Amino acid sequence: MDWTWFHRFGSPPHFYRIAGTLIPWFAWLAALCGLAGLIGGLGLAPPDYQQGDGYRIIYVHVPAAVLSTMAYAAMATAAGVGLIWRMNVAHAVAASCAAIGASFTFLALVTGSLWGRPMWGTYWEWDPRLTSELVMLFLYLGYMGLRGAIDDTARADRASAVLALVGVINLPIIHYSVDWWNSLHQGHTLLKFAKPSMPPSMLVPLLLLMLGFVLYFAAIVLVRARGEVLRRERNARWIAELLGAPS
Amino acid sequence: MKVPSAAVVSPGKAGWRLVQRDLRLGFRRPGEWLQPLVFFLVVTTLFPLATSPELSRLRDMAPGALWVAALLSSLLALELLFREDGQDGTLEQLAVSGLPLPWLLLAKTCVHWLLTGLPLVLAGPLVATALGAPYASIPGVFAALLLGSSALSLIGAVGAALTLGLRRGGVLLALLVLPLAVPVLIFGARATSLAMAQDPMTAPMYLLGAIAVLSATLAPLAAAAAVRISLE
Amino acid sequence: MMQWLAMGGYWMYVWPSYLLTFLVLVLNVGFAQRSAQRARQEALRRTQSAAAQQGRS
């Protein structure tokens, strides 16, 4: 297995350039998929026999929920790589995932409760998925709080990396324990949304939007990571060349 | 080349000596590690005052009150774990001692649990009966708290190591540890409520035991990494 | 058109969700670019001061 691409990818100037070229691609593809998904979801997909048009909130709720978990996993992976191979670029990527991950978690929570309102009659119902999202939001806030409390970037990177790894190990346990807790007190919630059983006309827009959100996430993380890489970069030579001509 | 004349101590014995040191320190300052216990008693007495004196109404709230109070007091006790050793430089000595740091931190966490966790476990059944739990449920409540408080101390150790040396680490420590302690809270409270209803509580106890074992193996590794980072 | 906007009577929940989603997406873009921009300026300032330092010493 030839690992040079891994180490080359880890070198800041190289990463800065690659990220620069990838961002427009991700951004445009995300916009394309998002738009197609929106048109499909809001326009073409038939109303649900049970929830009428109210179910269309899933086209934003489900991608946001998926993204919130994926962002944490991406953050933890980048943190792990940064900690093990001492790669500043990986820490830069991890730092870039936190804010957007937390915002998606918040989005998933609000859209979830908005979707729940017509179904359950209340804005907040201790639905296991929403409760897990809430706990994950606290994990994000803890991560960002720890990063904010440490001034030295190198130390903040490593300490938050340990927290991200501990968090990612706990996420499935928290998810399981919340499901377990919920199944004890009430029967399964009436909102059992089995995705696969959706007809293709409903499912395709959802998959498109999910892909759009993932590409959007990648683009935003790379934009932030380019900045974070500069903050962590010590020898000024390549920065002067690169920033001399404002890209 | 200079070679030490005295025999080198094995990690196991070094860990035991560290336990002796911390126990001796603990007995020299009993006030410090009794405070979490007092806090636990105060918080659990607030619940009846906040709701109603009738035992019947207190009973279904007792497990929740007991475990939230146990969680908060073990959180408060975490200040005692690394802060002083970090300030006076002894933690630094452990980091460069050539002894396995995770093992030493596990030893320290065990002593911390003995001094601050065990009193909660002993007081737990007492408080439970005060909140309307039948006497027969005492062993169950005791067992659940025993497993749960040890898991809390271990998970808390990681949080304490991460916030070591930070100016306002207290609130941040709570924000870091509480989400990680959610599973312990859920299974612990469930086990306690089953105990109080004299139903079989094996399911939550198994899960609680699993978390305690997982914490005992992984938390010291994470805490050691976090301590080394905090000492930078 | 109006019928579509009504979303089968659920407009009060559907449109706010989409509005919030749009808001979060736009805010993320804004904050990401601002943080990258600020980092670029800091790095540029640091390179100039470093260059000046080399010039002097």
Next chain:
Amino acid sequence: MKLLIGENLQLWRGELHVLRGLSLAVDAGCCLQVTGINGAGKSSLLRVLAGLLPAEEGSVSWRGIDTRGDQHAYHSELAWLGHGTALKADLSARENLRYSAGLRRELDSAQIDAALARVGFAHADQRLARQMSAGQQRRVALARVLLLDCALWLLDEPTSNLDSSGQRMFTQLLEAHLDEGGLAVVATHQPLAIDPQRLQTLELA
């Protein structure tokens, strides 16, 4: 092949470039004295050598092996003394030694008392560390370094708070350590009054 080698050590403290590609080598029987104004990076260098503070670039090797690879073997031959004396305030001198040096070496109370005598601390003194003067605490810390009996001493301003007799005592301890084939890196303000052949000096600007 020198025992302790530092190569191209780079370190930044925030914006400050504290270690600029610094290299050093110390062999058995030698002492490297690190001098420099406050904030020149003496402590940072010592902490980098001890492995407490990872250098951003460069390497520290002991017996030819990079210490970041196998820290365990390196640290078991290292006696470290930082700014703090690393004594527990509520323990007496003997107890402090039994629970610090005693974690790494099998020591009986005779050895502990002998070490305390060598550093000029009345071993019968049962006072707790919190009741000792800074100078006495420093002597007990030096007794710990003696008891650890390690090949490498990394000492950060070991003579601070010591009176003139204490500084003479330290110089004798260091000389004895070097005689036994040990080596040391010492960060100090005043120059060390030991045999110049065995002394290298590194000035940090």
